[in-house]
Amino acid sequence: MRKRISRRMAVLLLCPLLVLCLCSCWSQRELNSLAIVIGTALDVGDQPDTLKLTAQVAKAADMGSGPASQGGGARDKAYVNVSYTDKSMLSAVRGITHMQNRRLYFPHNEVLIFSSDLAKADIAEGLDAFTRDYEGRMNVYIMISKGEASKILEEDVELEKVPALHISGMMRNQQSNSETVVITLRDFVIATLSSSTAPVAPMIELCESGGKECVKLEGTAVFKQGKMIGEFDQAQTRGLVWTKDKAKSGVMTVDTKWGQVVLEIFHSKSSLKPVKAKDGTIRMELAIDEDGIIESNETAEDMSTPEKIEMLKKHMKDMIRSDIKSSLDQARNLSADVFGFGEAIRREYPDEWEKMKENWDTVFPEIGMDVQINIELRSTSGLTKPVVPGGEE
């Protein structure tokens, strides 16, 4: 009896010990041994076939919440930018340990900026490393910088303490203007995996305002086979956003003969669908349903009359149509299927797609697109007549 009990006790003691062998404490690390990366920039290195990794590491003590930051006086920057140039992305990450006592910790990385030089050469390596490594997150925002990517992370931030947090916050708010393609690593990688769709990423550049360096989001970079092949300007980006059903909010300034009227995009839905004509050619049909309201009226006219509303709707339609057209033209120039025509055709007409996909690059610019726009101006907001009346009355 006693023997049995002691054996049972031994088993009971062994079980937790065996479990300990299964994992041990290999991933244990203290908070104050981490260099928390919140932004990453990748540039072309100064040596051939190298790349420069710049990691923006937050200085937790200066982030403004700990007791250490309450000292007042001249405050240090709340971040450090650490750069290292090496042959590959991951060797650069490891290389930083030659310069820093803490290991880079990527799960809280919020932005990933590629310089356009690097993007034009090859974006695949950085993408692969960030996607394959389990530490980084797939919802990190991807951006292409016009100049050097590491410079973007050195902007003078005012409202935030760290440029990377400023940029990621900005990206989260981009849907309110519908003029930027917001894309995360996950979406980008899905697009690169598709055989026809050309991935896109927003472009970011340094600018100057009031003697301070600031950043600005403008335009879109277009990729093909892992290389950046061209850009969309702001209007073309707007057209792209409309086509991809990403325009959810934003304003449009309409020039009428009396002056400017600002319309707000309240709600919109666009659907892209391939249709086969009788002669067998495939055209794309884009139907946009949009609700808008009059956001502000800078003229002295009463814009609430049906005729004026019709007039405004027509202006708005024309603007959207011209954006989409210029966007389509640019895509045809680059022969880059940024809209996902190929995917839409593959879903709707798989047989035709089989024939097309071999020489999609030449077929794509030939595909026509009809744009149907339906606009409802639902409201004139809080006012019907302008604040300063006048005009025809």
Place this chain on the structure above:
Amino acid sequence: MHFIIKLIRLFMEQHKQKRKRDERKQSGDEGPQILSRELKKNLDAVKVKFDDSSDLIIREFSFGKGKNKEVKAALIFLDGMVNMTMINDNIIRPLMHDIRFLYARETSDISSMDKIRNRLLTVGDVKTIYTHNDVTEACLSGNAVFMAEGFCRALDIGAKGWEKRAVSEPISETSIRGPREGFTENLRTNTSMIRRKIKDPALKIRAAVIGKRTHTQVNILYIDGIADPDLISEVERRLNKIDTDGILATGYLEQYIEDTPFTAFPTIWYSEKPDAVAGKLLEGRVAIAVDGTPFVMSVPMLFIENFQSAEDYIARSNYATMMRILRLIAFIISLFAPALYIALTTYHQELIPTTLLFTMAAASEGIPFPAVVEIGIMMLIFEILREAGIRMPRPVGQTISIVGALVMGEAAVQAGLVGAPVVIVIAITAVSSFAIPFAADAIAILRWLLLIMAATMGMFGITISAFAILMHLVSLRSFGAHYMAPLAPFQTAGLKDTVVRAPLWAMLTRPRAVNPQNVKRQNFKFPYDSYVGSKDNRSDKP
């Protein structure tokens, strides 16, 4: 072969019996010693037994008519255990003074003890006893023993009366709307308080005496017709098995009769409030009251009773439900908070929201210890403070808590020995554990286990320890009842008194886990129906 074994057994049996006989001889317990007719012999025996203990009082006197008809008698009692007024007025006075009126009417002599008992003593509880052991027992339990020359029997006169604490508000369980009275150290007072709540002859009180030297009175209370007879006999069986020389409090008894001695969780419920115990009895449970403690136990206990309080049934059901949920949250916080903190800050930093991570990282900047050590030290300090606060005299205890909590907590953070988040986590843990006083002991132990597991294995460690705890809980039994009932095994009707405390009129059954003889508590009647009926009456009357 068999023959040899049989022989050995026989030999061992005989040896055992011999040893038993020897033991009995040594303890001087050789059957009952009958009282003698000679008073002096009897008194000497008592004196020898008590070895002239200073609190033993033997009042010798004589009574009866005439010089030669006078009878020598003695009253034996222990000083401080008896009510002196009663001794004087109801025992000695009738015997020495009032006896004259008896003789005035009757010519007969004092011929029997029964006559004294029936005609003279104006005391409620009088028994005739025959042995020396009975005499000692009566004295020790606070009774007075009356002996007289020429009688081979004595009278055990109930004259108990010792100093006792008055009924007061219980310290361990305060109540806002409920009754304020709490049990005292006196067993009879305690049972009477329950009896006053349940005025039903079906409330049975069975007595037992446990403890070879303390002879502690233990009462088993149950309601006949509700409580499971098997449960009652099981309680009695376990109590009879106790072989100890002393039971001084309920906690002593608890350790002897609980199912799983080494579990962290309590499997026997106790309370200081008569209303709470009465509630348990009505649910079909069996209560055990021990003389000398203001706590009454009740079995079987279910896990969910850790989260129930007598106040729950007094408050309205929606608020009571909220309190139940709060207590469950407090349980989870106080069990898991330190472990979760460790797991998150040392293994899973990616799970912490970015901004919060910066706050926590800033706090841990420059801290000399690893997070586990930090938390461990603070938990240790908290446990020491709690212990010190309870054991010290009340004014000192308050000073300790101020010095400990305010000065040390603040100073430790200021000095950079521990981070502020650690202090916050420990404070939340401590406060939460006070919200569930019953399970607090269990949590205090398991918290360390979880902490170690979290420090070595992160969230994985927490998960496996949580599973281990859950498996343990499910395997626990309390007097035949599944500890996790009505959750496992699942009993739908029982859920009305778990996370949700259903309105009293909707709780139609007693907890099935307790296995009551009569499950049905009441018929369903929605209170609104009676309201509709009375509305007409109201409108008729001006």
